[in-house]
Amino acid sequence: MEFPKFGFAKRLLVLYSITFILVLLVTDWTLSHFLQKRDLQELQRSLTRQSVLIRELAIPLLGDHKRLQKEIKTIAAGTDVRVTIVDPEGAVLADSSENLEQLSKMENHALRPEVAAALKKEAGMSIRYSMTLETRMLYIAVPILERVKVLGVVRTAMPITRVDEILASVRRPIMFTALLGILIVLMAGMFFSNHLTKRIRRITSVAERYAREDWSEKILMDGRDELKMLADTMNQMAATLRSRIKDLESEKGKISVILNHMNEGVIAVDRHKQIVIMNPMAEKIFGYLASDIHGKSLIEVTRHPQIERIVDHAFKEQKTTSEEIQISGEIRKTLRLSVVILKEHARDIQGILVFHDMTELRRLENVRKEFVTHVSHELRTPLTAIKGFVETLLGGAFKDPPAGERFLKIIAEETDRLGRLVEDILTIGEIEQKIDFMKKDRIDLASELSFVLEQFKGRVEKNKLIVENRIPGKPLLVPGDKDKVHQVFVNLFDNAIKFNKPEGKIVLSADQKPEGITITVEDTGIGIPEGTQGRIFERFFRVDKARSKELGGTGLGLAIVKHIMEAHDGHASCQSTPGQGSRFSVFFPA
Template sequence: MKARLSFQGWILGGCLVVVVSTLIFVAVVMERSLSSHMLEVVRSSMQREILTVREVVRDRWRPGEGIAAGDKLADELGRIVGARVTLITPQGKVVGDSQMAEDKVPEMMNHSDRPEIIQAMKEGEGSSVRYSSTLGLDLMYTALRLTGPEGKVLFVRLALPLSQVQQALSRTRDLVLWAVFLGVLLSIGVAYLVARSLSRPVQLLTRTAAGIAAGDLSKRFIRYPRHEIGELGQAFDQMADNLQSTINDITESRDRLEAILRGMVEGVLVIDNDGQVLLANRALMKMLELKAVPPGRLPSEIIRNADLLEALDEARAGEDYVWREIQTLGSTPRFLEAHVVRINGGAAGEPGLVCVLHDITERKRLEKTRRDLVANVSHELRTPLTAVRGAAETLLDGALDSPQYARHFAELILRQSHRMERLVQDLMELARLESGESPPRLREIDAAELADSVLEGVTDLAQAQGVELGRRLPRDPLVFAADGRQVEQAVLNLLDNAIKYTGQGGRVTLAMEEDDGQAVISVSDTGPGIAAEYLPRLFERFFRVDNNRSRELGGTGLGLAIVKHIAQVHHGKVEVTSTPGEGSTFRLILPLSQAEDA
């Protein structure tokens, strides 16, 4: 993994590179400039002195005097000017040198190849800086050409050691190095402070941004330096405020939408432009019995209803609106209305879909119940109407003339009329209970008084059927809140059924008791009992275990349905247990106390 240089490191390194480069450049340029300047000063001074030396040599030099006179003259001039003086012939032969012994002068090398002599031969004056192998020093040489007596040419050369210049340059170089060192130290300090003042806000801004990216929208920069990073921090905090406000608005909108979708009884399915599930509310999952609807799945992966998938495919293929009635086949079969609508496509142009499912199971059930009711009512009315019409036609055909037959058919018409009247009354009572238009009028009912009233009402019927009546009441008074008329009707219906189906010599017992805050009214008989497969349907309209016997006994098939609805409007329930050959027990269970608007 590559090492990562921090922002502070970049600033510090950059400042150091710039400062050190600048100082080194200045030091080099200064040293070179100073060296050039000092050499130029020395050269100018030597040029002035060599002019004086040349005039002296011109006056005192005699070409024929030899090396001894020339070396003596050179020694004198060298002492006067404080520099090495050398006298050289045009052939390069040294005839005098202030720093060489007289006997050594003839042994000196030929100087005709020296740069300053060559330049002086051409221009009359020459100079150079070079190392002297004779003295072992760096020297600056200046030479002049002069013409002596008899037209003889002689070159006068001054040589000055540069050791002083080099010492001065060395001291200057040391000072420059120390200046560079101090400059670097100061630059490091200043650069560190500058880098820190810049990097710390950047680091704080980075941590703030990382916190916001991690989900903590309360993070803010807060501290604003007085430079561009401060302005950046203010802009960042403003952006974070706007972002948080936007996210809050989006979250509130999402929560409202989720609350609306959760509260909807309609199932909602949203499919995006790629044909994948984007949203499904709880109602849809319940209707289709789906455990989970992960976003991003295709509808065909989670829905197992071919009709619904076909409706979605039709809408996606181009239909703006598709309506379909479907039926589910799960553990709880349902009838659903599917309404599928296309929504605008995205960048790819593909449409999204919104599917709304309405549960019409109850409506279907009511429609079936209505059809069954009409069929049952028609069937129940057909028999008495046929009997009445037949009796009337028989009377019109001559039976009126026979008092015996006339009375028989008149009694038949009366019985069938009573039967139709009871049927109509039961239907009207059942309709009132189902509609809720007549809520129960609650009052306190004494169990003993209720038992006396209902048993008195069925005494004649029990005697006629040869059935013994009995009752069992709690030791303590039992009082509960209910609609007296409706409860009395329910108990009478139970007793009436029990007496009619028990038969000669049987026994019917009415019992009342309190159990866990409820009033339990039970009617038990010793009749033939009811097979287990018929028990779930006993409280349906017009359901009879034995149709022929029920009609013979004058039953309408609505009594137990009325009992069930009376129990429901009182927030209670009705139960039945039966053993074939031993009898049956019906229990009407009601709360002891209820709200007045129940």
């Protein structure tokens, strides 16, 4: 900041000087007025006294003009007093500043104010400019009385320049003292104003730093005056402000940490539906950067008229509203939008929009619904068959033993199927619940596989299959659930036998890497058509339903494999060439 050249201290100085000069002038005027008045009074008194004396002297000479003129001239000689004697009509009888011959030419004096007053037996006094003497004069007139009769007037006059002279001589030292005073005042004022300005600038420059939120400096001020008090108060204020700002910032920091890490999208809008705040999740949902939202309206950012309608409704009703909406983008999303209306406390924010992603929940709900439909359908088929054959038997078929035995066999098979189905469903349910406890033991995949091979030995021989075991003889250790891993291998092996060709081959191999172990079960079976390879891990999915059923399958085997592998943080995959064979791999992380 630039400081003004003509600061307040200098202004004060000028003001003081002007006041000082004014006071001086007034004092000078008052003093001269007073002196003039006093001097005039003095003069007046003295002239009056002289007039009275002259009157006494003039009375006996009134009849003798010549002597009177001579006497008057003698009295006034050597003084600057002019004496004039006037008769009752105003004609001049004698005058100390005129000659006898001139007297008759002189003007009548009856109208001169002092003479006029004296003729009325009053004391006459007048100050005026005398043309004759070319100076300001004081005139005093006293009447010459004989009892009550006015015989004439004695008038004395004196120039009053003397008063002015006295005044001039008094004024000189006064002026000198005044000038000296002004000089001292100016110098002292200059020193004081510099000192004051310096201190004020110190306060201002620190205050300026405070305005820029730079709290590094304190105002250091000496003295014990108001400026020191101001500096102390400002230091105190800065300390309070600093801690208040710190608190606010940490509060703001906490809020932004919460907003940034929320799983929900949050948008705050003002009463004109202009966006005030938007968190990173909301940025992701609407593909808009929070840094670009300044001055943007809700519709501009969301481009979703339904959101706008919900917000309008909430604003109108002044109550929290919640509704499910669909967002179409790269991935279609289902969101639950809750609009919270703020009634008080928030000046800029009128409503908070919270977007909760329901996509996964809805998808799971659908999966579950489909699963239930599937399960009921799968359960109904064997049940219908059992019910049908039981009714046939009750209808009299049991009387025909060969047929009855056949029917009972079918019933037994269907009951087995039902049992397997229920078991598989239970297994899936169990995996879903145990998902966090899968990696509890250290298991050896190599010995697990040889155990499964041992189990299937009978079926392998029956189908005349050749099993090639390329698993190395050393242990393959991974964390996992022994029973569940066993089930994975059983299911894969079961498929490799079931969908193999007669006299086909099954190859078992392992690939050990630092990140984990991959076990592969390869067969030379019927393979899986390309279009359905992606779906075989789905629940109840079978390429050839009739054939699989015939082989006693439920279509849950691979779904169980996939579930178990995911619960181990691993995965299952499949490659297949229709007509040539399939290759199933499962990966166990180390």
